[in-house]
Amino acid sequence: MAVNDRKSIVAEVSRILQKKYSRYGLAEFLNKRFGIDIDPDEIRHKGAFLEVLLLDLTEDQLYQLAKDLGLDSEIDRKAPTPSMQVKDFNAEKQDEPPVDSQQPSTWIGFAFWVASSKKRLVISLLAAIFLGILLIGTGRVLGYDVFASLFPRLVKVRVSQFNDPGLQSCIDEARKRGKAYVILAATQLVELRFQPEQNPRTRMATVRMVYTLLMLKDVSQSENTEFFEAFTSDNRARIERWYGSERETADASGSSYDVIFDAKAGETRTVITGATYIDELPLPQNRSAFGQNTSLAENEDTWGYPNVIDGDIIREFTIVLWSPTNRIVPVGQAAKRLTNRTVRGADVNISESPRGGEFSTRSLSAKWYNLFPGEEVGIQFAW
Numbered sequence: 251m252a253v254n255d256r257k258s259i260v261a262e263v264s265r266i267l268q269k270k271y272s273r274y275g276l277a278e279f280l281n282k283r284f285g286i287d288i289d290p291d292e293i294r295h296k297g298a299f300l301e302v303l304l305l306d307l308t309e310d311q312l313y314q315l316a317k318d319l320g321l322d323s324e325i326d327r328k329a330p331t332p333s334m335q336v337k338d339f340n341a342e343k344q345d346e347p348p349v350d351s352q353q354p355s356t357w358i359g360f361a362f363w364v365a366s367s368k369k370r371l372v373i374s375l376l377a378a379i380f381l382g383i384l385l386i387g388t389g390r391v392l393g394y395d396v397f398a399s400l401f402p403r404l405v406k407v408r409v410s411q412f413n414d415p416g417l418q419s420c421i422d423e424a425r426k427r428g429k430a431y432v433i434l435a436a437t438q439l440v441e442l443r444f445q446p447e448q449n450p451r452t453r454m455a456t457v458r459m460v461y462t463l464l465m466l467k468d469v470s471q472s473e474n475t476e477f478f479e480a481f482t483s484d485n486r487a488r489i490e491r492w493y494g495s496e497r498e499t500a501d502a503s504g505s506s507y508d509v510i511f512d513a514k515a516g517e518t519r520t521v522i523t524g525a526t527y528i529d530e531l532p533l534p535q536n537r538s539a540f541g542q543n544t545s546l547a548e549n550e551d552t553w554g555y556p557n558v559i560d561g562d563i564i565r566e567f568t569i570v571l572w573s574p575t576n577r578i579v580p581v582g583q584a585a586k587r588l589t590n591r592t593v594r595g596a597d598v599n600i601s602e603s604p605r606g607g608e609f610s611t612r613s614l615s616a617k618w619y620n621l622f623p624g625e626e627v628g629i630q631f632a633w
Contacts, residue, residue, distance in 0.1 A: 256305075259316055264300040266319050276300075283315075302362045416620060417565055423622065424466060424563040430476045431463040433564040434518065440553050442573040444531070444633070455527040455553075457481070458492075463519045471497065471510045480506040481525040485533055485551075492524035540586050540626060543593045547632070550581060554628015557621055564621040571629055572613035581630040585616035588626040598629055 271279055277290040280303070304312060364370045417434070424432040441456045459479070469476070479498075481489050482505070489505045500507040505525060513519045532548040539545075539552045546552065553571055557564070571578065583595030602612040618627045 256309075256312070259312060259321070260301060260304040262321060263304055263312070263316050263319060266321075267300055284311075302366050305363075306366075414565065420563045420565045420620060421464075421466070427563070427623075429563060430467040430469050431465050431513075431519075433562050434462045434464050435566045435568070436461050436555070436562075436564050437568045437570070438553075438555060440569070440571045442571065442576070442578065442633075444573065444575045451531040453529045453531055455487075455529070456524075457527065458522065458524040459494075461521045461523075463513075463521060465513045465515050465517045465519060468514050470512050477509040477511075477521065478506070479509055479523045481527075482556075483527060483529075484537065484539070485529050487527040487529045490526040490528070492526060494524055495520065495522040498523075539630070540588045540593045540628070541591055543588070543591075544586070544630065546630075550630065550632045552586070552628045552630045554586070554626060555621075556626040557623055559624050561623040562621075563623070565619065567618045567621045567627055568615065569627070569629055570613055570615045571631065573633070576633045577612065578614060578631045578633050580614055581632050584614065584630045585618075586626075586628050586630060587618055589624075 267276060267279070273290045277288045280286045280288055304315075307315070364374050417432075420432050437460045439458045439460070443454045443456070445452045445454060463477075481491070483489060491500070491505055491507075494509070496509045496511045498507045498509055509521055509523065511519065511521070533546070533551060535548045537546045544552070553569065555567060555569070580598045580600070584598045585596040587594050587596075596616065599615045600612060601615070614629055614631055616627075616629055621627060
């Protein structure tokens with residue numbers, strides 16, 4: 251079959267040269283034929299290398315080479331006219347049309363073709379950088395974590411859907427600590443019911459914890475989900491565990507346990523736990539709280555959340571404290587936060603029932619943000 255296009259001629263000439271020469275023989279041939287000094291070790295892929303070389307030949311150089319290899323009878327082409335200028339391979343090609351439009355037929359050949367020209371290499375690198383910036387920028391605008399799609403073990407979530415610029419710092423901290431999740435919101439609901447008719451007098455506190463988790467890794471019930479719950483008391487209260495929304499595995503005390511569930515990275519999951527505390531009244535005088543920084547009277551107490559050293563990353567933590575039997579009041583700037591042995595206070599929010607009166611139902615509440623391991627928050631109150 252007649253060979254009547256440049257790419258076909260290049261492919262046929264390349265095939266013959268590959269068959270005829272080794273890498274060292276090919277380097278010697280190129281040096282003698284075209285004056286090109288090439289280290290044989292640089293010829294990693296003979297076929298791709300030859301495609302790049304042959305495509306850069308002039309029309310007459312390619313035809314003459316094909317003729318010397320015995321292909322002239324198969325080439326359906328007119329011989330070059332005298333007016334055609336034959337140029338040396340290494341000569342400056344001022345009048346020759348650019349060959350950038352000539353592309354090899356394989357991916358490996360394409361890589362060699364790009365690398366063989368500084369101009370093509372620079373343009374390709376700039377194009378890759380531009381596309382990368384465009385991809386990342388578009389992802390940020392739309393709220394997508396672009397790299398999460400490249401690494402599926404990382405969270406695949408649209409952060410902007412929460413409309414919360416502080417969330418990303420919590421996610422970054424949780425990933426750094428190897429956490430399986432970050433807590434978007436944790437709410438502690440505490441009902442205090444004083445029982446003066448009991449002997450001895452008692453106070454019963456019913457506690458419910460509601461956690462909203464954003465999963466950063468896949469977890470399953472067959473593995474440890476890393477969600478550990480513990481209810482403790484500085485007053486030596488009797489603690490009765492309440493079983494929540496997920497499967498729980500208790501330790502010997504019954505008030506500390508693992509919470510087990512299935513979840514995929516990027517999902518949100520709600521976990522509810524709880525307990526009942528029963529204290530004898532009056533409480534001991536001069537008790538300490540918040541790392542020994544606060545002293546409490548017998549009619550004062552604190553209710554809070556000690557986030558242990560290996561605890562959770564919590565974006566928003568809320569406590570709502572109320573009593574249907576006694577009027578509870580905040581003590582000073584009652585919303586406390588202990589960080590690095592330093593206690594900071596803030597005002598709490600007070601809500602009361604419309605009917606008013608000395609024993610009207612009221613609640614005390616406070617919020618904290620970006621609660622990290624080692625910190626403690628809580629409300630100091632009296633009755």
